[in-house]
Amino acid sequence: MPPRHSPDILPSEITPPDIYRERRRFMQGIGALALAAGFGATAEAAPARLTGVRADPQAPDEARTPYRDITTYNNFYEFGSGKDDPAARADSLRTRPWTVAVEGAVNRPRVWDIDALLRLAPLEERVYRLRCVEGWSMVIPWVGFSLAELIRRAEPTGDAKYLEFVSLHDPAQMPGQRRRVLDWPYVEGLRMDEAMHPLTLLAVGLYGEVLPNQNGAPIRLVVPWKYGFKSAKSLVRIRFVEKPPRTAWMAAAPDEYGFYSNVNPQVAHPRWSQAKERRIGELFRRDTLMFNGYADAVAGLYRGMDLKRYF
Ligand SMILES: Nc1nc2c(c(=O)[nH]1)N[C@H]1C(S)=C(S)[C@@H](COP(=O)(O)O)O[C@H]1N2
Numbered sequence: 206m207p208p209r210h211s212p213d214i215l216p217s218e219i220t221p222p223d224i225y226r227e228r229r230r231f232m233q234g235i236g237a238l239a240l241a242a243g244f245g246a247t248a249e250a251a252p253a254r255l256t257g258v259r260a261d262p263q264a265p266d267e268a269r270t271p272y273r274d275i276t277t278y279n280n281f282y283e284f285g286s287g288k289d290d291p292a293a294r295a296d297s298l299r300t301r302p303w304t305v306a307v308e309g310a311v312n313r314p315r316v317w318d319i320d321a322l323l324r325l326a327p328l329e330e331r332v333y334r335l336r337c338v339e340g341w342s343m344v345i346p347w348v349g350f351s352l353a354e355l356i357r358r359a360e361p362t363g364d365a366k367y368l369e370f371v372s373l374h375d376p377a378q379m380p381g382q383r384r385r386v387l388d389w390p391y392v393e394g395l396r397m398d399e400a401m402h403p404l405t406l407l408a409v410g411l412y413g414e415v416l417p418n419q420n421g422a423p424i425r426l427v428v429p430w431k432y433g434f435k436s437a438k439s440l441v442r443i444r445f446v447e448k449p450p451r452t453a454w455m456a457a458a459p460d461e462y463g464f465y466s467n468v469n470p471q472v473a474h475p476r477w478s479q480a481k482e483r484r485i486g487e488l489f490r491r492d493t494l495m496f497n498g499y500a501d502a503v504a505g506l507y508r509g510m511d512l513k514r515y516f
């Protein structure tokens with residue numbers, strides 16, 4: 206399928222940056238400006254642009270979800286369980302200094318500074334569908350690099366069969382952690398071959414800009430063929446282990462959330478069907494696709510597995 210844009214220009218760069226930014230600022234409303242003026246603070250700075258980002262040559266021929274929806278309709282329970290809580294409250298997250306510990310069954314464990322991680326590999330745009338287990342979906346132009354790039358540098362040993370991903374645990378910055386909605390910190394996991402798959406992304410931006418806090422700044426996982434909750438935000442630790450990690454959602458509701466959590470319209474959640482989804486911004490629901498539409502790329506990882514049992 207031909208790309209809709211020249212492969213080295215991001216869509217956000219086609220709109221002159223000033224107009225793009227101005228439009229965004231206008232949308233954010235004059236309320237914030239008035240507030241800033243009233244309290245003598247400077248007007249909210251525009252998010253930093255990421256430079257040298259190669260546009261996604263494999264972007265799906267589907268409309269991207271508007272920036273505003275991607276950044277105001279979020280699940281990030283560390284900031285509350287309402288969809289608008291993260292956008293309203295994630296300002297309290299400090300993303301510098303920040304480190305990500307890469308450890309466990311590897312020859313080269315390392316505590317990465319976030320700014321070194323940002324230079325680890327060329328940044329790429331990846332336009333992925335995100336399907337939440339709740340039944341809604343978006344199309345999000347992430348910026349990041351394949352997790353495989355980091356894994357190779359860690360040199361996993363033969364004992365590394367799974368990866369555990371751990372989000373920040375700091376109730377002082379994350380007010381939602383003052384309540385035991387989940388057993389904090391938020392933990393997710395992948396099998397080694399899933400983690401090595403080129404689609405599996407470490408995202409550091411969206412729409413060509415640094416990741417907003419509510420979307421999991423400064424770095425988060427994105428696994429596009431799995432339900433959204435596998436894509437853990439604000440990572441501080443990646444651990445190589447022998448056994449499947451105990452994930453936060455499996456601990457909270459083992460009958461409802463399995464380890465794999467592949468998008469599968471044929472396997473219902475115990476309390477609701479997964480056959481359809483509502484694309485944010487659209488009126489009518491659409492059919493959910495096997496592996497969220499990525500079956501050609503990932504079905505081979507699960508050949509011979511009973512996906513009803515390994516849900
Ligand atoms: N640490 C952490 N990561 C998380 C969550 C969370 O609550 N905490 N929510 C998950 C869920 S349910 C979804 S659908 C996606 C939403 O990502 P987005 O807000 O960037 O669209 O983040 C996932 N990652």
Ligand SMILES: [Mo]
Pocket residue numbers: 280336337338339432433434
């Ligand atoms: Mo979700």
